[in-house]
Amino acid sequence: MTIKTPALPPEIQNLEPYKPGKPIEELERELGIRGAVKLASNENPLGPSPKAVLAMQEVLKDVHRYPDGAGFELRDALARRFGVKFEETCLGNGSDEIIEFLCRAYVRPGQKALAAAPSFLMYSKLVQVAGGVFAEVPLNRDFTIDAQGMLDAVTSDTRLIFMNNPNNPAGTALTGEAMRDFLDQVPSGVLVVLDEAYIDFASAKDCANGCDFLNHPKTPVVVMRTFSKSAGLAGMRIGYALGPEEVIRAFDRVRQPFNTSLPAQAAAVAALEDKEFLQKTRNLVHQGLSDLYRCFDELGLFYVPSQTNFVLVKIGPKAVQVAGELLKRGVIIRSMASYDMPEFLRISVGLPEENQRFIEELKSIATGGPGL
Numbered sequence: 001m002t003i004k005t006p007a008l009p010p011e012i013q014n015l016e017p018y019k020p021g022k023p024i025e026e027l028e029r030e031l032g033i034r035g036a037v038k039l040a041s042n043e044n045p046l047g048p049s050p051k052a053v054l055a056m057q058e059v060l061k062d063v064h065r066y067p068d069g070a071g072f073e074l075r076d077a078l079a080r081r082f083g084v085k086f087e088e089t090c091l092g093n094g095s096d097e098i099i100e101f102l103c104r105a106y107v108r109p110g111q112k113a114l115a116a117a118p119s120f121l122m123y124s125k126l127v128q129v130a131g132g133v134f135a136e137v138p139l140n141r142d143f144t145i146d147a148q149g150m151l152d153a154v155t156s157d158t159r160l161i162f163m164n165n166p167n168n169p170a171g172t173a174l175t176g177e178a179m180r181d182f183l184d185q186v187p188s189g190v191l192v193v194l195d196e197a198y199i200d201f202a203s204a205k206d207c208a209n210g211c212d213f214l215n216h217p218k219t220p221v222v223v224m225r226t227f228s229k230s231a232g233l234a235g236m237r238i239g240y241a242l243g244p245e246e247v248i249r250a251f252d253r254v255r256q257p258f259n260t261s262l263p264a265q266a267a268a269v270a271a272l273e274d275k276e277f278l279q280k281t282r283n284l285v286h287q288g289l290s291d292l293y294r295c296f297d298e299l300g301l302f303y304v305p306s307q308t309n310f311v312l313v314k315i316g317p318k319a320v321q322v323a324g325e326l327l328k329r330g331v332i333i334r335s336m337a338s339y340d341m342p343e344f345l346r347i348s349v350g351l352p353e354e355n356q357r358f359i360e361e362l363k364s365i366a367t368g369g370p371g372l
């Protein structure tokens with residue numbers, strides 16, 4: 001007898017699972033090699049914040065207990081750091097989970113969420129899971145978010161606007177002035193989500209800072225950030241949101257009671273205080289970006305100057321093939337085919353020797369190998 005499972009709703013049937021960057025171990029197993037480098041998931045190549053590691057070790061003896069479901073210590077630290085009320089903070093199992101809360105709480109079938117195209121892929125997937133309509137507004141020609149285009153795309157069904165700033169995968173950022181101008185014009189009844197996963201890497205002095213807009217007089221704003229990138233805690237899964245109390249209360253209704261683990265909470269509290277590690281990370285990323293830019297300039301490749309820890313580079317019609325060739329040589333980067341930009345690659349900044357390895361392999365493909 002065959003087992004019959006219930007029919008999937010069409011929106012789930014049509015959903016493509018998110019394809020993360022290939023793990024190093026998987027590639028090494030497949031190729032039978034060692035020493036592969038991964039520059040594909042915008043991780044922190046320095047490892048985790050050392051203060052966070054100590055804090056996690058400290059709490060491991062207590063993991064027979066459930067974590068504090070209210071995340072008191074971390075939320076209290078966040079409230080003090082950003083000058084907001086405790087009730088205006090919320091934790092997520094990675095900031096991915098905050099996107100899930102937003103969609104679960106605010107998007108019903110037929111309702112709409114907007115984002116720039118391309119931007120982080122999880123918005124569209126989680127809106128689709130909620131049965132919502134995901135609408136996209138192409139980036140400007142200079143790869144910045146088209147704020148006016150986003151405003152023009154708002155309809156009476158729109159509930160959420162995701163502003164991924166700085167943008168993944170473009171690496172560009174809106175200025176504070178442009179963001180204020182945008183927020184001033186958002187129609188009422190729409191919640192604006194400022195996804196600032198990469199804000200710690202921004203070097204532009206005028207880059208918008210979501211915390212400046214939490215008290216916008218007209219438009220409700222949620223700022224989401226993560227410990228996955230600058231704090232090096234991607235494997236712990238911890239992110240947070242700051243926003244109006246009413247929104248945070250809605251998140252509490254739709255979240256699991258113990259959504260973030262004890263070690264993750266402890267790590268994040270310690271990472272918030274690890275200013276030395278943050279500075280070291282920023283320096284490494286900025287130096288790495290300039291090394292990558294130099295390589296692209298030498299090869300005559302177009303790239304988008306970045307406010308993040310990755311850079312988007314245009315290889316041309318052979319980009320997917322070049323990504324495959326790099327993979328064969330043990331260098332994992334991200335093809336942008338799944339972002340509808342098949343001629344581009346996204347390179348995360350690694351350690352200097354990892355960046356160098358990528359640079360050498362790319363140059364070898366360009367000159368000696370199959371060519372770019």
Ligand SMILES: Cc1ncc(COP(=O)(O)O)c(C=O)c1O
Nearest residue numbers: 094095096120168197226228239
């Ligand atoms: C723009 C953006 N937002 C959110 C996330 C989710 O990060 P996490 O769930 O690790 O906090 C990512 C991860 O790459 C991202 O690029």
